[in-house]
Amino acid sequence: MANGKFVAYYRVSTARQGASGLGLDAQKEAVRNYLNGGSWQLVDEVVEIESGKRSDRPKLQEAIRLCRLHKATLIIAKLDRLARNVAFVSNLMESGVEFTAVDFPQANRLTVHILAAVAEHEAKAISDRTRAALAAAKARGRQLGGDRGNLASVSATGRENSIIARQAKAAHRAADLRDTLADIKANGTTSLRQMAVELNKRGIPTARGGEWSAVQVQRVIDRLGA
Secondary structure (H helix, E strand, O other): OEEEEEEEEEEEEEEHHHHHOEEEEHHHHHHHHHHHOEEEEEEEEEEEEOOOOOOOOOOHHHHHHHHHHHHOOOEEOOOEEEEEHHHHHHHHHHHOEEEEOOOOOHHHHHHHHHHHHHHHHHHHHHHHHHHHHHHHHHHHHOOOOOHHHHHHHHHHHHHHHHHHHHHHHHHHHHHHHHHHHHHHHHHOOOOHHHHHHHHHHOOOOOOOOOOOOHHHHHHHHHHHHH
């Protein structure tokens, strides 16, 4: 039984398919049958007319943006409509958006496990190559830094990476809100408090899932200005 917010993504391979509804109607029916029952909201539906071999799909990127904006799950009718290569799915996972395939709901968890296994294998390979390179340098008589200095450097790097990751996440969130804020301003709403009220009316949560205040709106505007 489906619960929560969803953004549907439909893909057809040709303009003729998109105009005729062939394939598109079947995808929409599959999504609606899956969502039938439970407490759910279909925030939006996005249709892409694109070859499945390409990964630069603007409509899919728009669907991902809407998912992040509304804290929604991306839902597709068939797994092969989403991607046919691991690299593309990996990019989707990095976006932080959850997705569900109607014909294979377990694929979400399975895909994450597969990608995690691949990433773990690659990380181990890099680590092995690094150790081998250090051993070779030591064998040639090169002086290497002490363990304490290395550990301090690793710790500092970890903190820096954490700060950078948080800043990047905030910047992405602000970018997702750019068009929505522009639309609110275009409708004559200019005060920060009124903009916060309008965001709450549209059902768009803050980054932490709460309601908007004038201060939070100002922070987003400042990030966009920067």
